[in-house]
Amino acid sequence: MSFGEPEGYDERVRPRPLAGRMRGRTAQVALCLVLGFGLIGGAATGSWLVGDSGGDGGQSTFAAAAGLWHSVPVDQLFPPTVQGRGAGPGGADRTWTRIAVAPDSGCKGAFDPLLAKALAPAGCQRLLRATYTDATQSFVTTVGLLFTEADAPGMTSLAKQFQSQGLGNRTDLMPRPYAAKGTPAARFGPAQRASWTLSVLTDAPVVVYAVSGWADGRAVDTPQPAAQAMQSGATSAPAQAGLGNEAKGLADRIGRALRKDVTTPPTERPS
Structure with missing residues (x-):
C-alpha cells in the first residue's frame, strides 16, 4: 500500500475514472477473502495436529x-x-x-x-x-x-x-x-x-x-x-x-x- 499519492489520482495527479478505482478495490477485497479463507482452512486442519479442539x-x-x-x-x-x-x-x-x-x-x-x-x-x-x-x-x-x-x-x-x-x-x-x-x-x-x-x-x-x-x-x-x-x-x-x-x-x-x-x-x- 502506497501513501505517496492522494486517493483517486494517477501518478500524474490526474483524476482516475471511478470504474477503475472500483475494479482495483474489488480485486483487493477478493484477494483478502481468498487469503482469509486459506488461513481459516489451515487453522482448522492444524487444530487436530496440535491437539486444539477448534470448535x-x-x-x-x-x-x-x-x-x-x-x-x-x-x-x-x-x-x-x-x-x-x-x-x-x-x-x-x-x-x-x-x-x-x-x-x-x-x-x-x-x-x-x-x-x-x-x-x-x-x-x-x-x-x-x-x-x-x-x-x-x-x-x-x-x-x-x-x-x-x-x-x-x-x-x-x-x-x-x-x-x-x-x-x-x-x-x-x-x-x-x-x-x-x-x-x-x-x-x-x-x-x-x-x-x-x-x-x-x-x-x-x-x-x-x-x-x-x-x-x-x-x-x-x-x-x-x-x-x-x-x-x-x-x-x-x-x-x-x-x-x-x-x-x-x-x-x-x-x-x-x-x-x-x-x-x-x-x-x-x-x-
Whole structure:
C-alpha cells in the first residue's frame, strides 16, 4: 500500500475514472477473502495436529477418531514396517517390523489392575495391539491403541490426572505386553517389561502406549519409563540398551499415523 499519492489520482495527479478505482478495490477485497479463507482452512486442519479442539471442526475430528478401530485397515493402524529416522539413542535410525497383531478386544485382563483402575473413568470401547521387533530382533515392543468411551472433557480430565499425579511413570501402572506364540515375542511377559510410555490424547478418545523388553526372555528387576531412560547420562540397563527409545519411538509414530488417518477422507484410504 502506497501513501505517496492522494486517493483517486494517477501518478500524474490526474483524476482516475471511478470504474477503475472500483475494479482495483474489488480485486483487493477478493484477494483478502481468498487469503482469509486459506488461513481459516489451515487453522482448522492444524487444530487436530496440535491437539486444539477448534470448535465444531475439533468435535467432528474427535468423533471421527472414535470409529477408526473398525473403519481403518489393520495394516494402516499398525503398518507391517515402521521407519524411525533418528528415533534411536544418539539420533540413530530405527526400523521396526510387525511380528504379531492381537485380535481386537475389550480391556478385560489387558492391563495390570492398578492401570485398569486408573483408565476406568474413560471406559473401554476397543483395544488394539501389535508387537514389533527391531532390525536385529534383539528387542520386542508392544504398542497399543485403547479407544475409550469418553468425550473430549473426559479425555482432558484423564490426561490432567495422569500428568499431575505422574501416573505414566509408575512401575505399578505399566502396560502389559502382547506375547504371541511362535514369534520372537513369545517370552515377552510381564516380568520382561523394561521400558514403557503412555499418552492420553485430548484430541481423540484414544490412549496410546508402548512397552518394550529384550527378545531373549530375560527378566527385568528395575524397569524405567521411557522419558527417564532416554535422558542423557541414564545408566540403567533399559537406558543403555535403548529400550526407552524403542517404546517412545514406536508409540510416537503409531500415534502420528492415527492422526493422519482421521484427517484422510475414507475414499483416499487404501483398502
